[in-house]
Amino acid sequence: MHNRHRTLPLFAVGAAAAVLAGVVGCSPQPPAGSAPAAPPPAAPLAPFESSAHPVTAQQLGASWQPGCPVSPADLRLVELRYVGMDGTAHRGQLVVNADRVPQVVAAFAQLYGMHYPIAKMTPVEHYRDASDEASMEDNNTSAFNCRPIPGKHKWSQHAFGRAVDINPLLNPQTDAQGDVQPITATRYLDRDQNIPGLIHDGDPVVRMFTTRGWTWGGHWTDPHDYQHFEMP
Ligand SMILES: [Zn+2]
Structure with missing residues (x-):
């Protein structure tokens, strides 16, 4: 669809056009305003990058406290690129167990x-009291959080840094009692909606994780935890 690119406004001529040439092609520029503006084509994404760093108790804030099943020395802050809802590359951070860094990065x-x-x-300590509810309501993808399974006296795999919640507002946890987490996610209980980032059984994202040995909480019967992938 190279014709679409001919609608570039005149400001693109010159140095900017030279920069864009590799993306939009080198067609001659028609007079500005000769056609409706078309959105520019998506630029190629930067290569995937990641790095893993030690974390301190201070950095972990309220997401960690003495008595948690892993120590800060067992955890790593993984910085990586991800594709945002806008289709462009962003930098994100996940706190995970050191023994899951290769699996998470892959x-x-x-x-x-x-x-x-x-x-x-963003790591959950950026939310007040490392609130899982606040993080989920913010649709924030995260991993480590030293917390029990809601309503149970048992550590969640998040407390070991071996679980990841993806787009949690779009992919809530629901149980047979009608509990919804986050509480603001009731409009996403209809799992047949076709919304970018909403996870359906059989989606490539589910197959990618499960073929790598992760368990998807959407495959559980009670609760259904559509945001949750874990590798205990
Ligand atoms: Zn989870």
Whole structure:
């Protein structure tokens, strides 16, 4: 569809056009305003990148406290690129167990290659009291959080840094009692909706994780936890 690119406005002529040439082609520029403006084509994504760093108790804030099943020394802050809901590359951070760094990086590298849309990716300590509810309501993708399974006296795999919640507002947890987490996600209980980032059984994102040995909470019967992937 090179014709679409001929609608570039005149400001693109010159140095900017030279920069864009590799993306939009080198067609002669017609007079401005000769056709309705078309959105520019998506620029190629930067290559996937990731790095893993030690974390301190201070950095972990309220997401960690003494008595948690892993120590800060067992955890890593993974910085990686992800594709946002706008289709462009963003930098995100996940706190995961050191023994899951290769698996997490491999999975998110593949999501990046799939251009899988992720709303945001910030460690939960950035939310007041490391509130899981606040993080979920913000549709924030995250991993480590030292917390029990809701309503149970048992650690969640998040407390070990071995679980990831993806686009949690779009992909809530629901149980047989009608509980919905986050509480603002009731409009996403209809799982047949076709919304970018909303996970359906059989989606490439589910197949990608499960073929790599992860379990998807959407395959559980009670609760259904559509945001949740874990590798205990
Ligand atoms: Zn989870």
